[in-house]
Amino acid sequence: MNVKRFKENPLITPEDVKPFHDNHEVIGVFNAGVAEFDGETLLLLRVAEQPISEHPEVVKAPVIDFTNGTGKLRIVDLDKSNPIYDFSDPRSINFISDGRGAYLTSLSYIRLARSKDGRHFTVDDTPFIYPGTEREAWGVEDPRVTHIGETYYIQYSAVSPEGIGVGLISTKNFSTYERHGLILHPENKDVAIFPEKINGKYYTLHRPVPKGIGRPEIWIAESDNLLYWGNHQYLLGLSEDGWDNGRIGGGAVPFKTEKGWLEIYHAADQNNRYCLGAVLLDLENPARILAKTEVPILEPEAEYETSGFFGNVVFTCGVTLRGDNVRVYYGASDTSVAAADLSLEEILSKLTYL
Secondary structure (H helix, E strand, O other): OOOEEOOOOOOEOHHHOOOOOOOEEEEEEEEEEEEEEOOEEEEEEEEEEEEOOOOOOEEEEEEEEOOOOOOEEEEEEEEOOOOOEEOOOOOEEEEOOOOOEEEEOOEEEEEEEEEOOOOOOEEOOOOOEOOOOHHHOOEEEEEEEEEEOOEEEEEEEEEEOOEEEEEEEEEOOOOOOEEEEEEEOOOEEEEEEOOOOEOOEEEEEEEEOOOOOOOOOEEEEEEOOOOOEEEEEEEEOOOOOOOOOOEEEEOOOOEEOOOOEEEEEEEEOOOOOEEEEEEEEOOOOOOOEEEEEOOOOEOOOOHHHHOOOOOOEEEEEEEEEEOOEEEEEEEEOOOEEEEEEEEHHHHHHOEEEO
């Protein structure tokens, strides 16, 4: 696959973003939703901020406390010698007894970056979407943006002690917005809503995470109003070996081609190496797979993709399309934002029809 990584990569790094909170550091700017608005390319950056700890044996965990109705940042100090916690994952602190998440090591929110050329971005000084409800107390993550009519619908992971659900926000101007609450309950994520109705229905990809029977794989659902989703159908699963045998989920919002709906998705192997693939869905029935790539179309190879906060990761939440050019914006190593141009014709040529 001919992947044209931007020579400017990484486009946005933690050093480019000033922390919003006092006594915090930005450790990740990644997994950005993408929108084109008012002559600009907008990146809805997931910004992860971590409290600065002055003691190497103390981990500080940030949470938004809604006890008094309005959210207030609270920092929890955790001693690494405490035997009830597992500190081995840099992203989270888990309970030793059952592996259940106890805290996250950072708080994520959404910040806007703006560009006239899609390459050089300026980052807003303050958050665009900040945790606003109890179901977002541990952060908001990994937005996707679906443009329908005059409205942009932002779907995102809402993280709280109760699990990860899917929130929905709508905006017409990227300065004000309306919250619509959770559209899918925990545990679910990687939602990507199609940009138009198909035979009178809205469709979305989503990724439930079964704790008993089943695996983290891609499903599809339908709706009359974008808020209430039903007729859930299993869509795309893991392989038994190879690059996509660990977990799989929707990436960018699907886009329409003459051959079908093309979805750029992510998959990880059992060593947590994340790559991107493509799947083609029927134009009239997107619950029907026509073809898919057998090998990745983008995989971690550059240094900024293999090394970082969580290395060997490329993860997309959005693309832009200009003729044959598919511009993929992606998170690299859970640390920075990068971009690459791919040929639509070449992606389609790599598909294996089922």
